[in-house]
Amino acid sequence: MDDVLIGGIEKRAIVVVDYDPRWPDQFRKQAQIIERALGGSALAIEHVGSTSVPGLAAKPIIDIDVLVADSSDEATYLPALVQAGYVxxxxxxxWHQHRMFRTRELDVHVHIFSRGxxxxxxHLAFRDRLRAFxxxxLLYEGVKRKLAGEDWPDMNAYAQAKTEVVEQIIARALRETGKGGPP
Incomplete structure (x- = not known):
């Protein structure tokens, strides 16, 4: 894990708050910063995670997926994102050549993935399913609120504890959209 998690494990309180209608604006502001920093290298910029679902309680951290041609080619985006203030x-x-940057304020996570x-x-199927159903x-929010009340060594342990319900919801979403799983 040390070679994956830059800076090592950090113990942080898991705080789930009621939906904040300012989250979409916070995403748009960050998306503009990312777009200015990366220009045409950013093939798509999507608001994902719980803050992208109106009405859903969440940790107040904006999650953003950014698609680039090849996320293993850090030279095409890392210097620009660092220059724009991301760490x-x-x-x-x-794991999919995934990279994650965050703001110094720890309120934004930018996930870099390759096209396709x-x-x-x-992520998009999960977001869209939660928006529509x-x-x-409510199921997901209940699990999150329950788990947030427990003591976790770090945010990854909390995220791992949500895996079962997340996978169930994604499976329903992908079956209904015809993008995966048996009928």
């Missing part, structure tokens, strides 16, 4: 936090060459990465399809949104 590289995660480098996962064995299945994980981005999964209140029962899944």
């Amino acid at each position: 590289l936090r995660v480098r996962e060459p064995d 990465c299945v994980e981005v399809t999964r 209140p029962e899944d949104r």
